[in-house]
Amino acid sequence: MLLSLCIVSASTGASTDYWSPWVTMTSTDSAIINWRGEENGSGSIDYAKTSYFDAHHSYETTIETKEAATYQHVRLGGLDPNTSYTYRVTPSGSDGPFANRSFRTMPESGPFTFIVFSDPQKGSEYEEKQRFKYVADAIEKEPEILFILIGGDYNGHDSDGLWSQFFQVADGMLAKDAIFPTIGNHEYHNSSGGDNPPTKADHFHWSFDIPLNYSFDCSGIQFIVLNTPDPNNANGDDPHTSLALAESQEPWLRERLDDDTLLGSFTIHHHPIWDYYNATSNPDLEPRESLYHAYNISANFAGHTHNYQRYSIGGIPYFIVGNAGGRCADLTGDSAPAGYIFGMNKTLGYLKVAVDPAKNTATAEEWIVATVKEDDSKEKPNVFETPKMIDRITFPLRKQSKE
Ligand SMILES: [Fe+2]
Known part of the structure; x- marks a missing residue:
């Protein structure tokens, strides 16, 4: 029974077990990318400045999750202030990545x-x-x-x-x-x-x-x-x-x-x-x-x-x-x-x-x-x-x- 449940979960990346990413705690140089995936799963994040992504249709950086977890919270550091980033999360056990998403880092000053x-x-x-x-x-x-x-x-x-x-x-x-x-x-x-x-x-x-x-x-x-x-x-x-x-x-x-x-x-x-x-x-x-x-x-x-x-x-x-x-x-x-x-x-x-x-x-x-x-x-x-x-x-x- 357990085995069959695992197989179902692994083959249905679009199911409600997987929650598309959300971004929290943006700062001038970092952001946290969160998602829910398979139980004790892993994943990777590809990301780039949106200006770079739009010009090249590719990402600049990839990082992997460090811990096995159902809910992932991965910090992206070394970002530039007041800059839009495009990212893509590929969770383990799924058919493929979630769709591209974006966020903007905090400005150092200004409105x-x-x-x-x-x-x-x-x-x-x-x-x-x-x-x-x-x-x-x-x-x-x-x-x-x-x-x-x-x-x-x-x-x-x-x-x-x-x-x-x-x-x-x-x-x-x-x-x-x-x-x-x-x-x-x-x-x-x-x-x-x-x-x-x-x-x-x-x-x-x-x-x-x-x-x-x-x-x-x-x-x-x-x-x-x-x-x-x-x-x-x-x-x-x-x-x-x-x-x-x-x-x-x-x-x-x-x-x-x-x-x-x-x-x-x-x-x-x-x-x-x-x-x-x-x-x-x-x-x-x-x-x-x-x-x-x-x-x-x-x-x-x-x-x-x-x-x-x-x-x-x-x-x-x-x-x-x-x-x-x-x-x-x-x-x-x-x-x-x-x-x-x-x-x-x-x-x-x-x-x-x-x-x-x-x-x-x-x-x-x-x-x-x-x-x-x-x-x-x-x-x-x-x-x-x-x-x-x-x-x-x-x-x-x-x-x-x-x-
Ligand atoms: Fe309330």
Whole structure:
């Protein structure tokens, strides 16, 4: 039986056992190429500058995997900054390579544009291909995107089937743009049912192989990715925020923000600090809220609530970008916090942020690709021919520009 399974797997490179590559942790001189292949498999990566590849239709360099693993995470080093690379992964046990894909390394300075979205997960009544697909396809068509921040909840629970769906639906987008993932509460959800304890968020860790709190730089701007779901504070399989978790992150976060050389700083975490349904901020996240204002971050991004919301808190923009596919959450009632500026429900969309460090500005635009009639339904969304911008704000990266 085992033997026959192996043969099937080896002869079906296009099966869902194999997940086409995705790129994480790009820097000015490196990138990590990830894919899922056969169990304890290996593989090779051919790559070249895209300009070289387009001229010669061949690659400059080949590297082999070093470890036998189902999920591979291979670092390409020695790259040039602000340069597009084309690569091709050939996984072991398959009929041939995955199709060519590309990514761009970080610039050392100058303007750049990134995208933020969150909560692409399925609903009860529909799959990711019925909602998130429209968001992913629109992002794929966006030119000049340097990277994508994803706010978590990649799918409904921690299972092979649902994570395969995420990577299939996101495939075109992942073929072009590097991603920086954040963990959400659904990464811990148990496919055996919500009364069971949280999982270890295996598919998140297997897929991305990154710390739950991390930071990276781009053109002198720092991006800080923070963990909010605490499995020690779970309701069934659903981990919530906790004060203990936020306090444990405080010294690390302070160290990141306490840097005079930064031209700006953005933070992202799954659970929001400010949300429409509470007049006050989430008290569990107070340690980081204090630091955001003490160091005047450029802006904060969150997901978890499945709609678009924007706040201005002490002059800092806070965005909820949880409208990438999860079942929608109505903005009704009158308990919104004082800093609430704008929000919209029953849309599918993403936030596009253009950053210009030399001018000390960032411009964030919320683009929607479709509307839906009901929060959770199989009905085909009303997909626009081209995305529509529903919100736009320009804000300073630093409150006082650095001399
Ligand atoms: Fe969530």
